[in-house]
Structures are given as structure tokens and as C-alpha cells.
Amino acid sequence: QVQLVESGGGLVQPGGSLRLSCAASGFTLGAYTIGWFRQAPGKEREGVSLINNRDGRTYYADSVKGRFTISRDNANNTVYLQMNSLKPEDTAVYYCAAAPNPSLMSDPEGIDYWGKGTLVTVSS
Numbered sequence: 001q002v003q004l005v006e007s008g009g010g011l012v013q014p015g016g017s018l019r020l021s022c023a024a025s026g027f028t029l030g031a032y033t034i035g036w037f038r039q040a041p042g043k044e045r046e047g048v049s050l051i052n053n054r055d056g057r058t059y060y061a062d063s064v065k066g067r068f069t070i071s072r073d074n075a076n077n078t079v080y081l082q083m084n085s086l087k088p089e090d091t092a093v094y095y096c097a098a099a100p101n102p103s104l105m106s107d108p109e110g111i112d113y114w115g116k117g118t119l120v121t122v123s124s
Contacts, residue, residue, distance in 0.1 A: 002026035002113065004096050009118030012086055016122070020081040022096030022115060030074040032112070033102045036081050038092035038120075048094070049081060052102050059102075064090075086122045093117040 008020040022034060035050035049070040050059045058070050069082040079096060095117045097105070104110025 004098060004113050004115035006094060006096055006115040006118040009094060009120045011121045011123065013124050014087060014122055016086050017082070017084045018086065018120060020083065020094055020096075020118060020120075022079040022081075024077045024079075024098065024113075027098070027113070028074075029072065029077045029079065029098070032098040032100060033105055034070075034072065034079040035097045035099070035105045035111075036070065036079075037095045037097060038090075039095070039117075040089070040092040043092075045095075047105075050102065050105055051079060054101070057102075083120070086120075088122050091120060091122050093119050 003025050005023050012018055033050055033053045036048040037045050038048050039045040048061050048064055049068055051070045051072055067085045072079045096115045097111045098113040099105040099111045
């Protein structure tokens, strides 16, 4: 029953907003650094954002800085990704992942859990 489940994806027009959720079951989310990744059609998976489990520091890819905000609600075992001013190039399947610390997030072998993904489509 250890799993991460993403939700909140859908179709949105350019300039619109969506909030993605990453809910953890079977483990304590607060003990893990949580990252958001995305994979667009025909492209490699890329890191979007992460939130540090130790001090709450956040990281954002240059492509989303100023538009996306990551946050966590440890009481509800959930991490969120608020996405504003969405662009067509944001279209992708978005995945959340959990690693014991931020350093391991950069190593696929260091990530303990992956969600199945939620599709975000930005189109007029």
C-alpha cells in the first residue's frame, strides 16, 4: 500500500492555472523530499520542482520559476504544485516522487517512490 497518487491534471487554456496534488499512502511524507517531474511527448523527463524535507527549502527549474509554487501539508500527507500562467510547453504528464533527502532526488536510483502521473494539457 506504499504509493504516491497525483491528481488535479486536466485541460486548461494558456494563461490559466491548475493545482496538482501528490498524496502519499503507507509512509510519512514529511520524512521525504518530494519532487515534481514532467515528461512531454517526445521529450525526456525533466525535474520541475522539489521541496526539502529537512528545512522546507524549494527548488524550481528555470522554465517554471515565478509561475509554479510547491508546498506541502504534512498533516494531510500531501504535496501540491500550484501552476499559474500556464503555457503550451507545460503540456506533459506530471509525476511526483519521494526520496529520503534532496541529494538523492537527482539520482533515479535514489528515489524510493513514484506516482503514476497526471496529464496536464495546455491548449486553446
